[in-house]
Amino acid sequence: MCSIGVSNTSKSLKTSNQFSKYRGPDRTNIVDINGVQFLHNLLHLTGELTIQPYIKDDVAVVFNGEIYNYKDFGDYKTDGEVLIDLYKEHGIEFIKLLDGEFAICLIDFKNELILISTDPFACKPLWYDFKDEEFCIASYNSQLSQLGFSNGTKLYANTTLVFDLKSYELKDKITNFDFNIKQYKNTYDDWIRAFEKSIEKRVQSKYKIYLGLSSGYDSGAIACELLNQNVDFKTYTIAGPEDKGIIESRVERIPNHEVIYMTRKEYDSKQKYLNETCEDFSYGGYNFKGDKASVGLAHICSKASQEGYRIYLSGQGADEIISDYGFQGNKIYNHSQFGGLFPSNLVGFWPWVSFYDGTQIQYLNKEEYVAGHFGIETRYPFLDKYLVQEFLWLDSTLKNSKYKSSLDEYLRRNDFPFASGQKIGFNTLKDLR
Secondary structure: OOEEEEEOOOOOHHHHOOOHHHHOOOEEEEEEEOOEEEEEEEOOOOOOOOOOOEEEOOEEEEEEEEEOOHHHHOOOOOHHHHHHHHHHHHHHHHHHHOOEEEEEEEEEOOOOEEEEEEOOOOOOOOEEEEEOOEEEEEOOHHHHHOOOOOOOEEOOOOEEEEEEOOOOOEEEEEEOOOOOOOOOEOOOHHHHHHHHHHHHHHOOOOOEEEEEOOOOHHHHHHHHHHHHOOOOEEEEEEOOOOOHHHHHHHHOOOOOEEEEOOOHHHHHHHHHHHHHHOOOOEEOOEEHHHOHHHHHHHHHHHHHHHOOEEEEEOOOOHHHHHHOOEEOOEEOOOOOOOOOOOOOOOOOOOOOHHHHOOHHHHHHHHHHHHHHHOOOEEEOHHHOHHHHHHHHHEOHHHHOOOOOHHHHHHHHHOOOOOOOOOOOOOOOOOOOO
């Protein structure tokens, strides 16, 4: 997790780095190449410490996130080094080869092209705007607005756009990963193997890992698999309307766990801190600063950062992909589109709203903006493209057999404590003292 900025404005990009700098506390670098400034704030997690932008043969690139499969392409010191080589070999289609969570801006000065791209779920934010003879591309919209760009657009999930460097004409647009919506698998075996691999690739780091542990399915499955893989990690639980029996049963198996009892003073202080110092994000009437879960997450991330943790594993995406916040057509929350009742044919049905949009954008960016403010990289096991593909391939009868059926099956097979059929919303306010 880092942050980036690329612009040909006459203003220094350093003047717009107020909020984005928190995402990369290890090093800030600004380089001018052919009249284009490249800004990069580094959070070093993967490979050797390498300063961006990467530059080679009239091509320059900055990126934010992780490329988990970079070693598949050669002996690279770190993941970002692979990007230009793949681009030169495969053109813009190189994006389809990447497995990770990323936001990329690449400029090919020789061929006068600007390429911007996100991973399949836009886990890492990327904003852009073109006006008159200037452009700006950055991790945060505030970077654009502080440089005088008033029409920042957030790059949509699973998208690569290619613009002419001179005219800003859109030259090409591709989908980064082509999901297959045939439902034909009648066992959970492949989904479970994909989940195991999703966790495995996201814990390959020398830095400490943590997660927020609730009594629900998502964090429970992540914690269970971390135990299975003998990963050193810590869990934090904020006391609230959780099933205390489930929490206690889980904690018995987790060596490093902390229960947090937030006071009203702590809650109000953290909320004020977020409102005043963190990048803002609003979408579809939702502003994460008005979400009480954001305050709890900030409290956890603040403690974790102070204790030297840099990687947060989030359960974001499980509700959106696996259940749509419902079961058998019964909507747990009003924003559910179809109450978790999957049709026998996904043609014309997929992608449902929250697959890419809706709460997927809202809650994912809540996680990204809050954790990023504390110099924490968030990784999203349930938004692994191969895991999501395996879920889409499950026969609809399996999808509909139980609430969050694939997770239900995983937790049962591993004999990990959970309450079947329960969905409890996060409520930081309940047990404030």
